[in-house]
Amino acid sequence: MEQAGLNYDGKLAVDNRDVALVFERIADLLEFNDENPFKVRSYRLAAETIEGMSESLAERAARGGASELQKIPGIGKTISGQILEIVSTGTSAYFEQLREETPETVLDLRRVSGVGLKTSQLLYREFGVTSLEELKAFAEGDGLLSVAGLGEKTVERIKKSLARIESERGFLRLNDATELARSIVDRLVESLASVPAGPSGESPRIEISGQVRRGREMVDRIDILASGPVDPLVAAFTSSGQLTQVKSVRPDRVEARTLKGTTVILHIVDADDYWAAMVRTTGSVEHVRDLEAQIEERGIRIKGFKPTGDNRGARARKGRRREEADHERGVRVESEEVFYNALDLQYVPPELREGLGEIAVARETRLPRLVTLEEIRGDFHMHTTWSDGQNSVREMIEAARLRGYEYISITDHTMSCKIANGNTPEELLEEIEEIETVAREFDDIRVLKGAEVDILSDGSLDMPNDVLDRLDWIVCSIHSGFNQERQQITDRVIRAIETGYPNVFAHPTGRVLGGRGPYEIDLEQVFQAAIENDVRLELNASPYRLDLNSYWAGVARQAGVGFVISTDSHQAGGFANMQYGVITARRAWLTADHVLNTLPLSGLLSELERKRAARRG
Ligand SMILES: [Zn+2]
Ligand SMILES: [Zn+2]
Known part of the structure; x- marks a missing residue:
């Protein structure tokens, strides 16, 4: 097969995520420039598909070039050509051209809560605001009040959000920090593989410590502890491609920074002193x-x-x-x-x-004896191609079996969640049928029929009761109306909880780490209602959410609330995020007794039956 223009030698650092990111950015820039929505959508879909693929695109491209890439659904001629470009150069000419026409930093404006597409376009076109820094200056000069459509309340919200984004600078989400730390550790271990053991004869140790080991949700400093020969360790550390700035080098401590400003420190100690x-x-x-x-x-x-x-x-x-x-x-x-x-x-x-x-x-x-990852026996929140997930019901079940789970609950969105392609009642009934059919093939895992039902703005559930009655597991959550007043949102959630249907209230504050802040909600009132109505609170394990966070999970624990830890997976790979949910639960001092999905299947089923019986009264 020809490999025109492709220099892939098996070592290129471009992985699927890098390629997906370029397409995501292209889609964002096209959307910002009001280009054809179908064109935007095709790039967005390509990004999603690529992100969800387990096979390396670069390898696939090296094997069969453009024609092999075009076998992937949603990847046509134009996009396959760009994939070839990206895997060999890290970018595409088209992307570079778009970036030249519009500063890419305008896309950051939408990270600010209260700034949607329209406002970001207005800020750029009318006021020449091209980046978060400029927006901050603009806001400080009270420029925001002259932007059409922005009321005083929104302006306040934007200012608050800008301050939050500022305070998160240099911070990495726990998953990214963990991956970075692990890759540096791997590099150090590799660098020592060929070095003969030192005079003491003890083999070197290299491990992650600091904030990552403690499992902080946002990390601004990565600490790595090593005992071993100093020179090769220092050399391998300081030449790591991910560390762009070496701040100081001492035989016992090397400090560097990543491109995004996160501090990474290598501590080097004698083997005798390692544990202290x-x-x-x-x-x-x-x-x-x-x-x-x-x-x-x-x-x-x-x-x-x-x-x-x-x-x-x-x-x-x-x-x-x-x-x-x-x-x-x-x-x-x-x-x-x-x-x-x-x-x-x-x-x-x-x-x-x-x-x-x-x-x-x-x-x-x-x-207490804290809950462990090994104690988790199932996952209660996940999406499939029935809504905005990337894998089928069958693929999710297969992936859960591979993890050794005893049970899962499949919980696609309901229809008011339009951006997530939520199910109508008819569609949900069809999905239930599919789940029943597929699940019959597996006798080693119990598949609960569930849904993530939207809590509408008045607190009612986005699915008629007769359909809800067909479900084994009901997740309720908020995906719209984030700007309601505190008591309004609180009442809305409590009303939903009091219907007797939900088993769990998911991602209770709605915050997205590095994205939007939480909506206004009085969690203590919600905890009380949850206890009275036998509803659990979710600890959403997605590293973008970790919601409840460890602080509020601790408060909920003390109030007597029960938990589930769920990944909210939108693809089979998402199950791996359970580790971040468990680490957050541990930070909240939770034990297995607090967490429903540590129960064996039989125990779980009797819990569910108890809940159902209570509803029937
Ligand atoms: Zn959700
Ligand atoms: Zn969800």
Whole structure:
């Protein structure tokens, strides 16, 4: 097969996501310029298809060129040509041309809550605002009030949202931070593969610590801890393509930044000091300070648990030298458990090391046994091609079986959620039939017939009761009317909960990380209604949502609310996000008992029956 113009050598860094991103941006720019909606849609569809493919496009292109690409549904001649361009050059001439005509940064304007397509076009065309920075300056100069169609309330909302976006600069979502951290660790491990073991003969250790290990939803600093030969570690770290700026290099600490401004720090320690350093580099500043107080109180010395240099510039030099000498003679710890036990503390899981009182609880050995990923037996929220998902009912079931799940619930959107191609009652009945038919083929997984039913603006459910009665599992959620007043949204949700139908209220605040903020809602009232009506709150595991977040999940837990952790997958690959839901649950101190989808199937079914019986009264 010809490979005209294609230099793919198996090493090119372009993956499907990069290609999808280019098409997504093309679609956005075309839309911004009011181009033909069908053209916009075709690029958008191509992006979605590519994002959902498990096979590498670059490999497929290398194998069969354009004709092989055109076998993919929705990929025609024009787009396949552009894919070839992108996998060999990282971009396409068409995209570059569009970018030249319109500054790509205008697309960022829509990240601001209150700025839709029309407003962003107006801001650019009438007022020459081309980026978030310019919008901020424009807003500070009170320019927004002169934009047609923007009332005072919207202007306030835009200003608030701009401030939030500003505060998120340099932050990565947990999934992106985790992937970046893992790829750097892999690179370091690889770089040491050919290096002979050092004099101590111990094999090197390289692991993620810091915010990523604690599972913070947004990460502005990635910490990696290593013990091993310093020079090759430093060389591999500083030459990593993802780190664009090396800030400082010391034999024990190298600091760099990514293109987006996230700090990445490599800590290098002696093998003997590894676990003490793991404790120090994992915990928040507050947690580490609490530990230091414990150490001081007990008059213990722990080898390797010395100031790392960050955030402690004020320490007197002389004091530090003496302290370091002390630490050389201190207790040696071979694990983190030993470290905490040496202080008469229960082992504190990384997710709890935030300095929020965990040390006092650990002192009394009252830390709970936190829920684990292995305890999750099913997933209650997912979409298929019946609404805006990318895989069929069958494909989702197959993927769930591969994860070893005992049960899932398929929950496509209902019709008022138009952008998500929601089901009419007739369509939902058809889907139910399909689920029943396909599910009969599998005796190792129970497939619940469900729906994600929209809560309409008056609190009624977007599906007639006789259809709801046919379902095993009902998710309710809000996808519109985000701008209602706080009490109005709260009442609306409570009314939906009180219908007796919903099993769970999903993504309860509606926030999108790095996107829009939460809508106004009084969660405490919602928690109360949920408890009274036997409705669970969702901890949505999508790294874009993580909603409820760990703070509110903690409040809900204390109020006595039950949970489900669901991925809201829109493709089979989405199931992998369960890890982020579980880590968030752990940060909220949740145990398996709090989480419905840790129940074995039999237990789950009797729960569902109880709920149904209560509704029948
Ligand atoms: Zn939803
Ligand atoms: Zn959903």
